Amino acid sequence: MSVVVERSPVPRWLTERISNRHLVAIGVGWVTFFFVFPILFLVVESLNFGSGGLFDAYRRATGGVYLNAFARSFVYGFVTTVVTLAFAYVLAYYLVFASDRVRLLLTLVVVPLWIAYIIRYFGLLLFFSPTGPLGQVGLEIDILFTSTAVVVGLANAYLPFAVLPIYNSLNAIHHETIDASRALGAGQLRTIYEVVVPLSTPGIVAAGVIVFILATGSFLGPAVLGGPEQSMIANEIARTFLEAYNIQLASALAVIYTVLLVAFIAAFNAVFDLQEALGNL
C-alpha cells in the first residue's frame, strides 16, 4: 500500500514562513492601518496650523454649547447606567435562581441585539407618538423629545448588554455558598445583600462600564427621541462635521471625548477587564 501525500497548492518556502506571529501582525495591522491611524490622525486635524493658537479648536470645544453637550452626555449616561443596572439585576437574578426556562428567556434578552438600533428607537418613537398604539386608544404618554424619552431609549437599547455579564457572574455563584448563608441564619434579603451581591460585583462593574461607555457615546438615541435641547456629544460632533463643516472643531471634540473615555476605562482598570467584559457578549 502506498501513501500519497497531497501536494500543497502553496509553495513550501511561503507556507513555512507564515507563523502565528505573522497572523497576529496581519489582523492587528489591518485594524491599525484602518482604525488606529485614522483616530490618531484626528489629533492632527484638531490642531490649528493657521493664524491664531495651535489649540484654538480646543478652546471653543470646551466652552458654551459643547460643554453642555459633554455634561448632558455624562448625566444621561449615568442615569441610564443606574436604571439599566437595576432592571438587569432583577432580570438576571430571576433567570439564574428562579426560572425553569432559562434558555428561552435568555434568548429573548438577546433578540433585541440582533435588531438595528434605529428600528428599536423608531419603535419607541411610534409607541410614544400621539398617533401610536397608546394614542389610538386614547392614552397618551407625552414624553417625546424630552430627556426622559432619551434615557428611556438608551436604557432600552443597552439593557441586553447589562443582563449578560450580570447573568454570567450570578450563574458562577455556587449554590452551596447561598445555602450556607441561609443555614447560618441569614434571611433571604440579608443573603442577597451580604452574599449574592458582593459575589456578583464583577458582573455589575462590567455591565455598568459597558452601558456607560455605549450610552454616553450614543448618536441615534437623542437624534430620534430627543429635541435640540437633548443633543449629546455625538450629535454635536456630527452636526459640527456635517452641517457646520468645521472639521477642526469636530476633531477636537472627538479627541476630548475619546481621551475622557479612555481615562474612564483606565480608572476602572483594577476591577474591570475589558477583554473579559466584551467576551460576555
Place this chain on the structure above:
Amino acid sequence: MSVTSSIRRASLVRQGTLLCILVCIYAFLLVPVAIVILTSFTGQSFPAVPYDGISFQWYTELITDSQLLGALVTSFVVATASSLLAVAFGTAAAVGFVRAEFPYKQQLSTIMLLPMIISPVITGIALIRYFGMVDVSSGYPALIVGHSILTVPYVFLLVRSQLVTFDEDLEKASRVLGADSTVTFLNVTAPIISPALLAAFFVAFVVSFGEFTATQFLISPGSSTVPVEIYTMLRTGLTPTINALSTVLVVVMVVAALLSRYFEN
C-alpha cells in the same frame, strides 16, 4: 433549604409583583420592534396599529421604489463583502493570539476590540477623513473597509472563544503523517473551525447590515444603505413605507443571527 425553593415558596403577592416586573421588562425590550412590524400592515397613511384589517399596500410601495431597493442591494453587498474581510482578518488575529506567545500580548489584543468601544460617530469622521488621504473613495470602498473594521471585533471574540477548545494534537498528527502546513490547514484545521467562521460571518453580517451612525459619513450619493434611508425618511415625516423597509431589515437581521447561532452550537 436553597434560595431556589424559598423563592418558589414565597408569598403569592411577592411572586406576582416579581412576575409583573419581569413581564414589564420583556415588554419594554420587545414591544418597540413588534410595533414597527405591526404598524407596517396599516391601511392608513401613517404608521398605526391595523385594528381594521391588514394591508400590504406599503410593501407594494416599497418594491416599486427603486431608491429603497437600491439601498437594500447596497446593504447586502456591503454586509457580505465587509463580513468576508472581517472574517479573514479577525480569524488571522484570533488564531495568532491563541497560539503565539509574545510580550504585551494582552495589550496588543485590546487593539482588536477598540472599534467596539470608540463612539461610532468618531469612527465615522476619522475614517472618512483618513480615506480621503489614502485614496479610498466614499461609497462602496469606504463602506466595505469601514464596516470590516466595525465588525472585526465580533469575529475576533467569537473565533478566539471557539479556538480555545481546539485540539492541536490533530494538527501535529497530520504533520507527522507527512502533510505540510497548508494541506494540514485545508484538511484538518479548516473543517474543524469552519462552523465558527460561518457563525462569525453571520454575526458580522448582522452588525454591518444594521449599522447607521458611522455609515452616515461613509455613504456617497447612490450608495446609501437601508438604515441610512430609514433615518432620512424618519427626519422627513412618518410614512408606513419606513415600517415596511424596517420590517424587511428586521427579517434579514434575525435570519442572519439565527444562522449564526445555528453554526455556533
